[in-house]
Amino acid sequence: MNKKILFTLLFLSLFIVMSCKTAPEPVEEPVEEAVPEEVMEEPVVESGQTLTPVVEVKPETPEVQPVSREELALARQALERAEMVEASRFAPDLMASGYSDLKEAVNLSESDPDAARLLLAGVKEKAEKAFNMGRDGLKAEAYASLESMKTKLLDIKADKYSPDPYNQVLDQFALTKKEIDAENLMEAKKAMALSKTKANNLYKILDENIRWIEILERDTETYLNEAEAEEAYLWADAEFNQAGYQLSQGMIQFRQFDLKGSEATLKEAKFRAKNTLYLTRVRKQQAENDARLMQVQMELEEASTLKIQTETGEIKEASPWSGTDYLNQNPLMDAKADDYETEDSELVEYDLTQVIEEEEEEMMPPEEGVSTLLEKAKVLWQEAITERNAGNFGKSKELLSQAEAYISAYKANAVGKTYTVVYRKVKTDCLWRISEYKEIYDDPFLWPKIWQRNQKSIPNPDLIYPGQVLIIPPVE
Structure with a gap:
């Protein structure tokens, strides 16, 4: 009790002393932030202690880190993996959406990392779906392509004309299917490329061989038709029949799938047909x-x-x-x-x-x-x-x-009828009298014809000599 009284007296004395001093200018006290009531607790005050308010502060949230390059690279790699199976062709919408989301994630990688990470997760999911669709699409295409190549080879009867190469192609097809089923992407692509190469080569070679046989047949028939039109059966009958026989034999071999035998026979048939036409024309x-x-x-x-x-006027005997x-x-x-x-x-x-x-x-x-x-x-x-x-x-x-x-x-210059000049004592020969002879012209006025024909030997029609041979041209 005495202690309480003593404490009270001391407190009052101190208060009186302080109230007697001049009060200083008021100082603006800092305003403390209001503490929510829910975080304040009632202070526990023991006897004789001054009450001091206690405020509980909530811990700060750690700062969110921007999206890293590694996170962006993983999403980009997922899309690239899908591209390896041509996902852009089989799932174009998914791939377009994935690329769009990736671009948006890059833009938000620093400003809104959380939103960017959500977009990147979606990109990976879409890329995986697109990959599966691309893989399944490529498988279906590969199977269809192999079947199409096989059908194409069967259409030209590759299994009959070239059985060994055809079986080699089928073996390559089987290996390709095995790699496809095992989903060995790179090996499957290599096997498919080799399958196409072998199948195309076989088709091309066989097609050329068949067309060569058809050309031989066509050329042989052309020669034989031309020979027949020029009556080869009259001028080269044996050759014509032989060429026709060999043509038929060559085509029989072709229908029996014997390309080499058919080619050899048809080459000879073509040669004989050309000879037939040649002989027909030559013999005509x-x-x-x-x-x-x-x-x-x-x-x-x-x-x-x-x-x-002769040129000198001489008569040459036959x-x-x-x-x-x-x-x-x-x-x-x-x-x-x-x-x-x-x-x-x-x-x-x-x-x-x-x-x-x-x-x-x-x-x-x-x-x-x-x-x-x-x-x-x-x-x-x-x-x-x-x-x-x-x-x-x-x-x-x-x-x-x-x-x-x-x-x-x-x-x-030939001489038909001639007359040899004769000397007579009375009425000797002259062109007038010779022309008058009955066996000559029986007309003396035709004597110029004799002179004109014999001008080489009779320059002067009044001078002819005994023994001189005169050409008597016919009367026209």
Whole structure:
């Protein structure tokens, strides 16, 4: 009790002393932040202690870190993985949305990391779905592609024409399917590429071989049709039938899937068909040429029986000639296939128009001595036979045309009827009297015809000599 009284007295004394001092200017006290009532607790005051308010402060939330490059890279890698299975083709909407979200996440990576991370999680999820869709799509495409290639090979009967290469392709197909089913992406792509290469190569080679057989068949038929149109059955009957038989045999081998045998037979058939056409044309030309040779021979033999007047006016007696002896020593040879045709050669088409033009130019009478004209014609005829036997019918015709020109020039100097001048004491021969003879013209006024024909030997019509041979031209 005494202590309480003492404490009270001391407190009052101190209060009185302090109240007697001059009060200082008021100082603005700092305003403390209001503390929510719910965080304040009632102070516990013990006896004799001053009450001091206690405030509980809530701990600060740690600062959110920006999105790291590694987080962005993981999302980008997920999209790249999907691209490896062509997800943009099989899941274009998902991939477009994923790329859009990735771009937005990059923009928010610092300003709103939480939102950015949510977007990145969505990108990964979409990329995974797109990857699965791309993988399944590629599988389906691969299976369909393999089946399509197999069907394509079967369409051209690769299993029949080329069984061994075809089975090798099927083995490659099986290996490709195995890699696809195991989802070995890179190995499956390599196996698929090899499958396409093998299948395409087999198809291309086989297709070319089949088309080559078809070309051989077409060419052979073309030659045979042309030969038939030119009457090969008359000019090359045996060759025509043999080529047709080999053509049918070659196509039988082709239908039995024997490409090599078919090719060999059809090549020979084509060769024989070309020979047939060649022989048909050659033998027809040969027949025409032979007829021309015989005609020129007859003209030569006929011309050799004529008397001619030489360039000096001399009458040369006939010297009959026959070409039979020369033909016996140099017989006309028939054309044969082996002599004229090989597999690689082409038929020669003769330009008869050019030959005709040359004939017309050569038909001009040559400037030669009359006595040598017939001999030159004989030489040309013999050369024409040589060219004919060599198969050079154009050249043979040209030589025969030249021979005919020489024969024509020789005949122009031929003498038909002649009269030998006779001396008589009374009424000796003169052109007037000779023309008056009944066996001549029976008309004295035609004497100028005799003079004109014999001007080389009768420069002056009033001067003729006994023994002189006069050419009597026909009355026209």
